[in-house]
Amino acid sequence: MNLTRLKVLVAVLDSGSITAAAEQLGYTPSGVSRMMAALEEETGFSLLVRGHGGVVPTENCRLLLPQFRQLLHYEDNCRQLVRSIRGIHTGSVRIGINYPCLFRPAEQQIRRFRKRFPGITFHLKGGFATDLVQDLCDHKLDLYVGSRREGPFEWHSLQMDEMMAWVPAESVYAQGPVTLEAFRTEPYIDINPGRDVDNARVLARAGIRPNRQMEAQESFEAFSMVEAGLGIAMNNGLNCQFHSPLVKVLPLDPPQYVEVGVAVLPDAAPATKVFLQDFLTKSKGRPGRK
DSSP states (O other), X not given: OOHHHHHHHHHHHHHTOHHHHHHHHTOOHHHHHHHHHHHHHHHTSOOEEEEXXXXXXXXXXXXXXXXXXXXXXXXXXXXXXXXXXXXXXXXXXXXXESOGGGHHHHHXXXXXXXXXXXXXXXXXXXXXXXXHHHHHHTTSOSXXXXXXXXXXXXXXXXXXXXXXEEEETTSXXXXXXXXXXXXXXXXXXXXXXXSOOHHHHHHHHTTOOOOEEEEESSHHHHHHHHHTTSOBEXXXXXXXXOOOTTEEEEEEXXXXXXXXXXXXXXXXXXXXHHHHHHHHHHHTTOTTXX
16 A cells, blocks of 8 residues: 555545645645545545545545554654664654643753754644543654543653642632532632543542533633632643732642653654653653652
8 A cells, every 4th residue: 555645645634635735745736636546546445525624534534544544653663763773863753732831841852852863853732631642542643741641552750730729819718728529519610611621530530510600711711710700710730820819729628639741652653762761851850840
């Protein structure tokens, strides 16, 4: 099976557009279309459904896509290994980061690393922990940095992040700590409702159904609602980057911690392994570790 065509197919599906994939890979849209037609002829069935909203995989393509991604992953591993044996480090490392505050230190480490290995490129992506871990398992990412999740990967712990309560300064809970039971009765501002996020996991483990009154799609939005006295919220300590005299950031009772670390698949490419070792070494002793 032609690996170049498979690579183009994956780019088309990830971008959702033949035109976008062509621009990304340096082909013309007609050239991409010809390669997709040749790949469909090779497999003997349709792979793409084209519509006004873009391009999506057929059911047959959806079944094969994990194997296609794995095949391309191993091809890239072999190419990187050959070059590393020759003393040439090249490749691409795609990193998913769960916490916005971790982007900056990651970027700083990448800049230092690329001075030693300029042939290795990096791509950073933010998102929800569970989504990023799924991307890692699907070989869409090479590393995941953030809250611990379950999966068939190696886990390297970096620190324990304490979950915190945000309450109005005039609240009866303003002296802290804030009991988990308070979320059952007080107006609760749910951050990223319906998602598998850490605050939802903490409450679920405690068997608490919060008194959900408002929803927020990002931390700053929730903080502003607390500042306005509309309710209380819960967030990761690493996300507590905002300050206001109208908001108290307080520990929970009992204390709740989330393990933060790095996940990598056992079959990681050489470039990923080299960077991971450097990343873990530089991360040791970083302020904020517990």
